[in-house]
Structure formats: structure tokens, C-alpha cells
Amino acid sequence: MKVFSVIGISKSGKTTTIENIIKELVKRNYSVGTVKEIHFHNFKMDMDGTNTDRHKKAGSSLIAARGANETNIMYQRKLNLNEILDFYSHDFVILEGVRGTWAPTIVTAHDVQGIEDRISETTFAFSGVISGNLSEYKGIPAINSLTEIEKLVDLIEEKVFERLPDMKDECCMKCGHTCKELSSLILKGEKSRTDCVLREQNVILKVNGKEITMVPFVQKILQNSVEAVAGELDGYSVNGNIELLIKR
Template sequence: MRIFAVHGITQSGKTTTIENIIKQLKKRRYSVASIKDIHYEKFAIDQEGTNTHRHRMAGSELVTARGYYETDILFPKRLSVESILRFYTQDYVVMEGVIDTNAPKIITAHGTEEIDEKLDDTVFAISGRISNELKQYKGIPVINPITDIERLVDLIEEKVYEKLPEFPKECCDVCGYNCRELGIEILKGKAKREDCMIGHENQNIKLFINNQEIPMVPFVQKILYNAVIGVVTELDGYQKGGNLMVKVGER
């Protein structure tokens, strides 16, 4: 899964940029999903007085509203981006206004002051209304989301990498960086996604719970790997270098 965010103030062209990115990614046969962060304190789908609100007030820990054309699962709390992404399996996830995650970013803006307020090393493109005036800013390409959307999505394909974990450096520094720093180095072309062994295809052991992969730092990977190998090497049929599958169910 590849994730990236689009940041910008109201009327800067943020949603138009996202709409056209999604359409172009779909045109290229990718599966696409999105996350919209709503910066309004009183926002709630579950309004006071509705049946679902009454269920929640009575103590229901998870409420589902199912209509003829959609199903809404209502969590009575704010979930982290990591928790939300566990429900996603698409090739790309585009996040509108999400700032609390480690991901490449596109800025949309009216002018350069707005860009400077949000600019950091995770920004790989600028778009929105400012693209009617500029072609680049501080070495970053400024791309029109309407007239030049193919070029913008070309850049997304080039720059946006498979999602990195979000471990602190003291937990895992095999690559020499923390997770955010590695993402920046990948965007600069000075590192590769393969430099992180967590979630990579070359990782020699993976843990799935309810079909969701659980990221493990190398230390935990080594403990689990050694525990499994230590047991199965004593069994008939074991072949060194072969693939092993262990399924555990709780009753």
C-alpha cells in the first residue's frame, strides 16, 4: 500500500486536486481509497437523538448503521491513522488534510506564503491554484491538477513508496534512520524502500492477525523467527530454506 497526503487551506484547490488524482490513478488500473480529516470540532455523523446515538449512549462499544446503499461503522473515539489503514487494502490511499502520519505530501495553495507555512522535506509536489502562476518553487515542481494531471500522477508513481512503519529510532535503527527520516531520504533518491526490512517482501518472517500484517521491529522478528525455527527443525519434513506457515487459533 502506498499512502500520501494533500495539504492546503480552504479553496486552495485541494479537493479538486485529489479528485483528479483519484480519477487518473483509476484510469491507470490502480485501486484507490481515501481518508478525509475534518478539522471541525463539532463534526459528528452520529447526531444526538438518532437511534445509533442512543445505542452508543446506552453503552454499545461499536455501532453499525446499514442502509440500502452504504454501511457506516461508528467508533466512539478518534482512531489513529495506523488503526484506520488496517481497514484498507488498496494500491494507493490519498489523505486529505491528514498531518499525523509519516507520508509524502503534496501542498495546494493560493500563494507562496501558504506554501512556506506547510513546506518541509516530505513535500514532493505543489499543486492547486498556485499552479496557474508558478511552474516550480524552491526546486519543487508546481503542477496544474486540471491541465497537467498526467504529469502529477507520473510523479506520484515515481515518488510515493510502500508505506513505512512509524517506530521510534530507539526501537529500530537497522537502516540508520528513524522512519520519517528514511521516508525523506527515499524522496531525495538517497535511499530505497528496501532499506527498511519491516513489511518488505524480503523480510524472513511476518505476523498476521485476522489477515492484517502486524509490523515487528527486527529484534521481535528475530525472537519469533528463532522460536519457530527452533521447534520445526526437530520435526520430520523440515527442509532448510523452505517456506513455513504456522496458523494459530484461540478458543
Template sequence: MKAISMVGFSKSGKTTACEAAISELTKRGYKVGSVKNIHKENFSLDDPTSNTGRHRAAGAYQTIARCPDDTAILLPHTLTPRELIRQFDCDYLILEGVRDVLCPVIQFAKTAEDLPAVPDPRTVAYAGVLANTGLTELNGMPVLNPLKDAGAFADFIEQHAFAPLPDVEPECCGKCGSDCPGFCADVISGKRDRDECAQYDQSITLRVGGKQLHLVPFVERILRNTLIGIVKELEGYEEGGEVTITFGGGR
């Protein structure tokens, strides 16, 4: 699953760009997911006086609001970047206002003066109201106009989006010689390739509910050594042979 995030001030064109990207990528046959980050202080998705709000106030750890056309899962906390990513099984994930997922960023602004003095090292392009000024390049990167050419915007996303980095602690991995934010910046700048991440170099494949879980080297070593320590005592075990273990849904 590849991801890209649209970030910038309110009313700078992020939502319009997300709509264009989602629509165009969907037309191309991709399965697309999206996340909208809401920065408003003390904002809640649920009205505390509603029935679901009363359920939550009574102590429900999770509440589901279900109606004929859609379903909302309400949790009493925000999700970490890793938890957020695990909710999706799609080709492309379009993020709006999300800065803590390690993926490419398109910076939105009304004017060049609104842009950060120090660019985010994950920035791959600029867009938004800024593009209506006729500007086509800034700081050596393209200025995109999804309203004018949604196709070109989707093309750019296809070329530059990549799977989010796992964002693990350096002491748990560091196999690439860097931390995840640094590696992400190196991929953006072209110094490294996304496939060099250690999560793609695993000798163990672990799937839960059909979804593959990526293991940091530290956990992979523990799991591998523990399993081999058990199965090597069994008749028929061959050193270096493939080992397959499947757990069913029973308890």
C-alpha cells in the same frame, strides 16, 4: 500499498486534486482508497440525536449504520496512523489533510506566501490554486495542475508515492540507523531507498485474516525465538529449515 497526502489550507484545491487523482488512477486499473481528515473543532460524523447517536450514547463501543447503498462504521475515537492504514487493501491510498502518516506530501496553497516558511521535508511537489498563476516550479520542486492535466498528476503520483513508513519507536527498531520520520525524509530526498526499511527484511511472515502484518525487529526476534524454542524439541525439526504454522478460525 502506496500512499501520498495532499495538505494545505482550506479552499486551496486539495479535494479537487484528490478527485482527479482517484479518477485517473482508477481508470488505469488501480484499486484506490482515500481518507479525508476533518480538522473542524468539536466536529462529529454522527448527530447525537440520531438513532445511531443514541446507540453510542447508551454505551455501544462500535456502531454500524447500514443502508442499501453504503455502510458507515462509527467508533468513539480517532484512529492512529497505523490503525488507519490497516483499514485498506488497495494499490494507492490518497490522503487529504493527513499529516501524521509517513508518506510523500504534496503541499497545496493559493499563493506562494501561504506556504510554510519551513517546508515539510516530505514535500515532493506543490499544487492547488497556486498553479493557476502559471508557476511551474518552486523551491526546486514542480508545481502541478491536476485540473489542467490530470494525467500528468497521476503520472507524478505513480512515480513518487510509496508505502507508508511503519512509524515505530526507534528503540523498537532503528535497524536503518534512523527513526521513521528521518528515514522517510531520506527516501524523499533520494538518499535512501524505501525498500531499505527493516520491515521488508523479515525472516518471519505473519498474516492475520490474509493480511500480512509487518513486525519490528524486536517483536520479530521474540516471536522467532519463541517458536523455534518450541518446534526444535519436536521430531523432524531441522536447523535452518522453513517452519510453517497456520492457525484456523476455530477457538
């Protein structure tokens, strides 16, 4: 799954750019999912007094509202990005308004100041209103999604890579970089996605069917613990895989 973000001030062409990218990606036979960041502090998906709101106030921590044409699942907390992305299995997931992540980023803006307010080491393109007035800025291309959508999606196909694990900096950095730093280096062509040491897990842990990404140190602790116990049992072999299932 490849993930990238489109960020920009209101009315800068952010959502229009995303709409056009989605249409072109679908045209190229990719499956596409999206995540919209809501920046209004008091925003709620549910209305006071509805049946689902009453469920929440009674203490339900997970609420699903199923209708004839859609299903909404509401958690009573803000999920982190990894938790959200675990629900997706699409070729591309586009984040709207999500900042401060490792994800490659397209910035939309009205003017150069709008670019300067949001440009980062993971920015690989500009679009939106500003792309009608310039073709590049600081060596990064500005591409109008209304008139050059094929060119913009060509660049997305070239630059956007498989999702990084986005581990906490203090937990990993086994490649020598944070996930955001590695993303920047991949976009510059100085590193590749294979430089992430977590691309292959030698020890696989699944909780409720979902694989949990572990840094090498944690993998080694789990491996040593299981092998120490299994090694004392009849039938143990140093060759082959060990599988452990804990039912709760």
C-alpha cells in the same frame, strides 16, 4: 499499496486537486481509496438521538449502520493511521489534510506564505491555486491539476512508493532513519523502498487474520521462544517452517 497526502489551507484547491488525481488514476486503471482528516474539534459522524447514537450511549464500542447504498462503521475512538490503512487494499490511498506522517506530500496553497507554512521534507509537489502563478518553488515543481493533471499523476507514479510501516522511532530505526527521514531520502533518490529492513518479515504474526509488523528485535524474541519449546518435541526439525495458531 502506495500512500500520499494532499495538505493545504481551506479553499486552496486541496479537494479539487484530489478529485482530479482520483479521476486520472482511475483512468489509468488503478484502484483508489481516500482518507479525509476532519479538523473541526466537535465534529461527529452521528447525530444525537439517532438509533446508532443510542447504541453508543448504551455502551457499544463498535457500531455499523447499514443502508441500501452504503455502510458506515463507527469506532468510539480516533484510530491511528496504520489502523485505518489496514482496511485498504487499493493501489493508491490518498490522505486529505493528514500531516506529520511519513507519507509523500503535495501541498496546495494560495501564495508562497501558504507553502512555507506547510512545506516539509516529504513534499514532492505543489498544486492548487498557487500552481496558477508559479511553476516551481525551491526546486519542487508546482503543477496545476486543472490543466496539467497528466503531468501531476506522472509525477505521483514516479515518486510515490509502497507504504512504509510507520513504526515508532524508539522501536525501529534499524535502517538508520525514522520512517519520515527515510521517506524524504527516497523522494530525493538517495535511498530506495528496499532500504527499509521491515520490507520482509522472517517471523510472521497474524492477529484475527491481519499481519502485525514487528521490528527485528521482537521477531528474534518470538522466534527464539517458539524454537526453544518446539525443539523439545518429537517431530521437530531444524529445517522447514514452524506454524503456531492460538485460538481464543
